[in-house]
Amino acid sequence: MNPFLLSILLATLVYAANPSKLVIAYVTDWSAFSVTSIDFNLVTNVHFAFANLAKNGTVLVPESLTPSFINTAHTRGAKVSLAVGGWGLTPFSDVFSTSTGRNNTIKSLKQVVTSYGLDGIEIDWEWPGNANGANGTVFRKEDTTNYLVFLKGLRASLGSKSLISVCVGITPFVGMSLVELAAVVDFVMVMAYDINGQWNSISGPNAPLQVDSSRKNPGSVADAILTWQLAGFPSNKIVLGLAFYGRGTFVTESMANNAATNETAFVRKSVTQQASATYTYLQILKFLNDTTASFVSKYDSYTQTPWLFNKATMQYISYDNALSITVKSQFAGCLGLRGVAAWDISLDGGQAGGSAPTFCHPRNPQSWATLISWFKASSDHRKNRSLDNRDLVGLNR
Numbered sequence: 001m002n003p004f005l006l007s008i009l010l011a012t013l014v015y016a017a018n019p020s021k022l023v024i025a026y027v028t029d030w031s032a033f034s035v036t037s038i039d040f041n042l043v044t045n046v047h048f049a050f051a052n053l054a055k056n057g058t059v060l061v062p063e064s065l066t067p068s069f070i071n072t073a074h075t076r077g078a079k080v081s082l083a084v085g086g087w088g089l090t091p092f093s094d095v096f097s098t099s100t101g102r103n104n105t106i107k108s109l110k111q112v113v114t115s116y117g118l119d120g121i122e123i124d125w126e127w128p129g130n131a132n133g134a135n136g137t138v139f140r141k142e143d144t145t146n147y148l149v150f151l152k153g154l155r156a157s158l159g160s161k162s163l164i165s166v167c168v169g170i171t172p173f174v175g176m177s178l179v180e181l182a183a184v185v186d187f188v189m190v191m192a193y194d195i196n197g198q199w200n201s202i203s204g205p206n207a208p209l210q211v212d213s214s215r216k217n218p219g220s221v222a223d224a225i226l227t228w229q230l231a232g233f234p235s236n237k238i239v240l241g242l243a244f245y246g247r248g249t250f251v252t253e254s255m256a257n258n259a260a261t262n263e264t265a266f267v268r269k270s271v272t273q274q275a276s277a278t279y280t281y282l283q284i285l286k287f288l289n290d291t292t293a294s295f296v297s298k299y300d301s302y303t304q305t306p307w308l309f310n311k312a313t314m315q316y317i318s319y320d321n322a323l324s325i326t327v328k329s330q331f332a333g334c335l336g337l338r339g340v341a342a343w344d345i346s347l348d349g350g351q352a353g354g355s356a357p358t359f360c361h362p363r364n365p366q367s368w369a370t371l372i373s374w375f376k377a378s379s380d381h382r383k384n385r386s387l388d389n390r391d392l393v394g395l396n397r
């Protein structure tokens with residue numbers, strides 16, 4: 001058995017038996033991850049993160065995106081997109097606020113695509129039109145309108161053969177026609193992680209599959225997908241982003257004796273320096289192996305997420321393992337989503353634990369019902385919307 005989380009993704013999507021399904025591996029500039037380490041039997045697309053955007057609209061490509069990187073992926077049958085932006089990249093709002101700025105960026109991206117032989121461009125603007133971005137990120141209420149105008153111009157310039165994708169949060173953009181967005185992009189990548197963390201007052205999983213009303217923060221994978229679907233965005237243009245890392249949160253009460261399904265404790269607010277402590281999957285596996293450390297290990301079968309509690313430091317760590325990644329990727333497959341994405345490939349590695357369940361397997365109607373019940377429960381939890389068949393796009397096959 002391949003010891004990597006990545007190995008799980010393609011296998012679970014295969015149920016859909018659809019060659020257009022995507023398994024995207026993100027490669028980051030800063031991880032110095034060698035493209036030759038990617039198992040291209042498991043990956044259909046590589047997204048390189050991130051290019052920067054200069055104030056004049058020029059796209060600045062990192063040096064680590066080399067012709068050899070792109071050639072290697074291409075010879076192994078994978079497509080390569082360049083992702084522009086990321087958390088803390090500030091100039092989008094200013095640059096896209098004028099026709100000149102938008103046109104400069106489009107012209108620059110066209111040049112980059114042509115000269116590098118790229119298959120696509122992804123834009124990761126966090127966030128258009130609201131104040132939830134990193135400190136110093138400019139925003140204006142016209143952002144989402146300007147963004148759509150930009151994307152239409154980019155499509156007109158790159159043509160239909162290039163992939164255009166957009167990274168999005170767990171709720172849709174405000175003030176943007178999602179019908180028009182769907183018409184112009186190949187897909188959106190829903191970043192269904194970083195849902196809970198040190199910034200909240202109550203702890204919770206980094207990427208819960210579902211939540212109920214006993215959990216303070218309503219965000220979840222199922223809720224995110226449902227929200228995009230209910231807003232009118234087509235399922236086959238949604239890629240589910242999966243976390244290949246764990247996130248630690250310091251709490252004020254011991255969670256050592258908690259029931260596995262209780263990941264709710266008060267967050268210790270005095271801790272600021274480790275505000276966004278994250279751990280690679282390999283680091284998590286080392287924690288699990290360390291018999292001298294004071295870790296308690298649990299699997300929350302409701303949110304479908306494993307977690308650790310360090311009794312010595314009072315840190316709760318939510319992460320994903322083989323089982324939770326399996327469940328989420330099958331969830332994506334069952335809902336008829338376009339695929340899944342791993343953020344990011346350099347964080348993977350180590351032994352996969354657990355055995356893969358067979359939710360959503362065509363010959364397993366019981367599991368199928370379980371999956372639907374999760375989805376419905378999530379929907380009920382989200383403000384009591386009545387669910388009809390239209391909402392369950394992809395479920396009624």
Ligand SMILES: *[C@@H]1O[C@H](CO)[C@@H](O)[C@H](O)[C@H]1NC(C)=O
Pocket residue numbers: 054055056057058
């Ligand atoms: C745009 O800004 C970049 C980065 O500051 C710079 O390298 C480039 O020369 C500028 N391009 C033009 C046309 O001014």
Ligand SMILES: *[C@@H]1O[C@H](CO)[C@@H](O)[C@H](O)[C@H]1NC(C)=O
Pocket residue numbers: 099100103153
């Ligand atoms: C930007 O490009 C569009 C489409 O080609 C064009 O209509 C518009 O005039 C351009 N804007 C500027 C300021 O050049």
Ligand SMILES: *[C@@H]1O[C@H](CO)[C@@H](O)[C@H](O)[C@H]1NC(C)=O
Pocket residue numbers: 135136
């Ligand atoms: C945001 O940035 C400003 C200017 O650099 C700084 O004064 C402020 O403390 C920062 N706020 C936070 C919450 O980090």
Ligand SMILES: *[C@@H]1O[C@H](CO)[C@@H](O)[C@H](O)[C@H]1NC(C)=O
Pocket residue numbers: 253254255258262263264265266
């Ligand atoms: C969940 O765990 C916290 C921290 O140990 C505890 O305070 C709380 O009472 C627990 N909730 C339930 C429902 O058991």
Ligand SMILES: *[C@@H]1O[C@H](CO)[C@@H](O)[C@H](O)[C@H]1NC(C)=O
Pocket residue numbers: 282285286289350351
């Ligand atoms: C965990 O322990 C097992 C058994 O001793 C070992 O094979 C594995 O390499 C260890 N994993 C890590 C990440 O240290």
Ligand SMILES: CC(=O)N[C@H]1CO[C@H](CO)[C@@H](O)[C@@H]1O
Pocket residue numbers: 213380381384
């Ligand atoms: C699942 C859920 O939250 N259901 C609630 C929907 O709204 C009614 C009326 O406010 C509540 O009674 C239900 O509990």
